[in-house]
Amino acid sequence: MLLGLMGKVFGTSNDRELKKYLKRIKTINALESQYEPMNDEELKVAFDALKSSIEDESKTLDDVLCDSFAITREASKRTLGMRHFDVQLIGGITLHEGRIAEMKTGEGKTLVATLAIILNAMAGKGVHLVTVNDYLASRDASEMSPLYNFLGFSVGTILEDEHNPEQKIAAYNSDITYGTNNEFGFDYLRDNMSYSKDQMAQRSHPFVIVDEVDSILIDEARTPLIISGPTNRNMQDYQNANSVAKTLVKDTDFTVDEKDKVVLITEEGITKAEELFKVENLYSAENASLSHILDQALKSNYLFEIDVDYVVRDGEVMIVDEFTGRISEGRRFSEGLHQALEAKEGVEIKEETQTLADITFQNYFRMYDKLAGMTGTAETEATEFAQIYNLDVVSIPTNIPIGRKDLNDLIYKTEDEKFDAVFLSLVISYLPKDKRDEFFRNVNSILKKKGKIVIFQLLNQSKFDRVFSEWLLYVVPGFHGFPFKEEYLRMLKENFKDVSCYFNSNIVVVQKK
Numbered sequence: 001m002l003l004g005l006m007g008k009v010f011g012t013s014n015d016r017e018l019k020k021y022l023k024r025i026k027t028i029n030a031l032e033s034q035y036e037p038m039n040d041e042e043l044k045v046a047f048d049a050l051k052s053s054i055e056d057e058s059k060t061l062d063d064v065l066c067d068s069f070a071i072t073r074e075a076s077k078r079t080l081g082m083r084h085f086d087v088q089l090i091g092g093i094t095l096h097e098g099r100i101a102e103m104k105t106g107e108g109k110t111l112v113a114t115l116a117i118i119l120n121a122m123a124g125k126g127v128h129l130v131t132v133n134d135y136l137a138s139r140d141a142s143e144m145s146p147l148y149n150f151l152g153f154s155v156g157t158i159l160e161d162e163h164n165p166e167q168k169i170a171a172y173n174s175d176i177t178y179g180t181n182n183e184f185g186f187d188y189l190r191d192n193m194s195y196s197k198d199q200m201a202q203r204s205h206p207f208v209i210v211d212e213v214d215s216i217l218i219d220e221a222r223t224p225l226i227i228s229g230p231t232n233r234n235m236q237d238y239q240n241a242n243s244v245a246k247t248l249v250k251d252t253d254f255t256v257d258e259k260d261k262v263v264l265i266t267e268e269g270i271t272k273a274e275e276l277f278k279v280e281n282l283y284s285a286e287n288a289s290l291s292h293i294l295d296q297a298l299k300s301n302y303l304f305e306i307d308v309d310y311v312v313r314d315g316e317v318m319i320v321d322e323f324t325g326r327i328s329e330g331r332r333f334s335e336g337l338h339q340a341l342e343a344k345e346g347v348e349i350k351e352e353t354q355t356l357a358d359i360t361f362q363n364y365f366r367m368y369d370k371l372a373g374m375t376g377t378a379e380t381e382a383t384e385f386a387q388i389y390n391l392d393v394v395s396i397p398t399n400i401p402i403g404r405k406d407l408n409d410l411i412y413k414t415e416d417e418k419f420d421a422v423f424l425s426l427v428i429s430y431l432p433k434d435k436r437d438e439f440f441r442n443v444n445s446i447l448k449k450k451g452k453i454v455i456f457q458l459l460n461q462s463k464f465d466r467v468f469s470e471w472l473l474y475v476v477p478g479f480h481g482f483p484f485k486e487e488y489l490r491m492l493k494e495n496f497k498d499v500s501c502y503f504n505s506n507i508v509v510v511q512k513k
Contacts (some may be wrong), residue, residue: 014395021090024066028089031070040078040150047071047151054122061119065096068119072151076114079146085399088112094394095209095372096120100385102378102395104402109374110140113209114147116372121153121175125206128368129178132212134159141178148176158183168201181216185225185364189357193227205368213373217389218381221362228353231336235349237293238336242343244276245297256302263298293336300340310341315348317341362388 035043050067053059061068069092073084084092088108092115094101103109113129121127131137141157148155156171158179168187171177184202191200210216248254253269256262265273273294274282282291304310311318311327317338319328332338342349365371371389378385378393385391412418 017394018090018396021093024093025086025089027066028069028073029086031066032073035070035074038074043071043074043078044151047075051122051152055124061096061123064122065093065119068122069093069115072115072118072147075150076111076147079150080111080143082108082111084111084115087396087399089115090394091374091396092116092119094396095374098370098372098391100213100373100375100378100391100393102375102393104398105376107396107398109211110144113140113211113374114144116209117176118148118151118153120207120370121148123206124175125204126172126174127176127206128184128208129176130181130184130208130210130216131178132215133180134161136211137178137180141176158187165199165201172201172203181210181220181361182225185359185361186227188364189225189227189359193357207370208365208368208372210365210371210373211375213375213385214378214381215375216361217365217373218384221388222360224358224360225364226358227356229356231352231354233289233293233336233352235339235351237290238297238339238343238349240277241290241293241297242301242340244273244294245301247276248272248298250302254298254302258303261299261303263295263302265295265298293340296336296340297343299337300344304337304341306345312345312347317345317347365389 035046038046047068050059050064050071053064054061069084069089073089077083085108087103088111091101091103091107091109091112095113095116096119101109101112103112117127117129129137129140131140137157138159141155145155153175156174156177158168158171158177160180160183162168171179172187187201191202194200248265248269250256252266253272254263254265257264270282274280277287277290279287279290281287282294306312308320309322310320313327319331319333320326321328333341336352339349339352366389371391373391379395382393385393
């Protein structure tokens with residue numbers, strides 16, 4: 001209560017943050033009269049002067065923010081036909097400061113991003129904008145390119161269906177690069193696997209704006225990006241190991257711990273395996289993979305049971321989920337165990353893969369010198385953003401006040417109660433306000449009984465039926481305010497019992513005979 005009172009008196013922390021921006025917004029708006037009379041060439045010269053001051057380090061990005069935003073707004077009017085609103089200017093400042101701009105859907109986040117992108121692109125280190133799919137990346141880059149090109153910046157896109165190394169390098173060398181979170185992450189992994197610096201696509205990680213930031217940095221934060229490759233193992237080794245495993249004797253050549261799913265080979269077993277494999281030392285460096293494959297073959301034969309731990313379907317070994325009992329499509333056991341099961345069941349042994357490089361979105365995006373984001377829903381995850389990424393959330397008001405009222409959710413214990421409430425709200429929506437309380441008093445108790453039928457008339461509606469929790473709703477043609485004709489009531493009394501009329505017979509509640 002005290003916090004609520006203080007919030008009304010002093011304003012919330014978000015309100016105070018917004019007030020800090022007002023002075024800059026006034027300055028930017030005042031500069032509009034300075035840049036608006038300029039022709040295109042004069043506007044470009046003015047912008048180039050700002051870039052030069054950043055390049056020679058005589059000014060900082062913060063020093064030129066107001067002029068940059070004012071020129072960007074004017075250039076946007078000329079190239080895109082769109083003028084940034086004041087709330088969009090606030091969003092641009094928020095992004096530039098390395099924070100999250102929470103803006104409602106339809107408030108123009110794509111245009112907001114151009115303000116921070118152009119300002120930071122003047123540093124010449126490149127700016128990345130990350131979206132969730134190829135369509136958005138391609139669309140936003142294409143639609144905003146006229147503005148960027150007008151001010152002398154190049155634009156590149158990183159799409160999932162483009163894997164030409166030269167195109168990738170050119171896109172990353174552009175002043176502004178649009179792409180998906182997956183491709184930025186995978187390109188980073190590919191760069192780390194490159195043999196020389198010339199083959200690396202990404203040049204640095206100075207500044208990134210993440211669109212739908214809650215989805216990428218919270219929902220998918222721990223999703224691993226993995227590049228795998230073949231192990232180059234001989235598939236015949238799995239078959240040989242399977243034959244050796246079947247030859248060894250349980251409790252003599254090896255022991256099985258079913259609780260921990262561990263198989264330990266004894267000295268006798270090692271000696272026998274070396275004879276069968278025709279090697280001098282099973283655990284020497286050159287035979288290390290062979291000993292590992294034998295361990296997996298023993299596990300597959302003595303710890304994994306067909307139709308319990310896995311099934312064979314259409315010539316493939318498929319995993320059975322131990323918790324749900326369902327087939328796990330696309331999953332394979334790791335470290336050669338799946339290949340050992342394939343050798344055991346006599347199906348085609350597919351090549352084993354190994355992880356060559358991996359990273360999560362969380363770790364990748366934390367490498368950037370400055371990280372910012374946009375979304376329509378960030379306040380609910382504000383604590384996580386602050387703790388994990390050191391990101392503040394600024395909720396930016398809409399340009400025009402919202403007329404919609406967001407009411408609290410209504411939750412019911414049973415489906416019957418839910419549909420009874422839906423039924424009531426549907427009927428009541430057509431009642432005069434002064435009649436609703438009366439209807440509630442009379443009908444609410446009836447709802448608890450089953451087999452009731454409610455008949456009412458709506459303005460110029462044709463007849464239709466709709467079922468809500470065993471209630472049958474009849475809508476008959478008529479005009480609101482006029483009673484049913486006598487023949488309707490007579491028909492109802494002949495076919496139903498307990499006929500009750502409300503509001504001049506506009507609503508009739510009856511019970512089946």
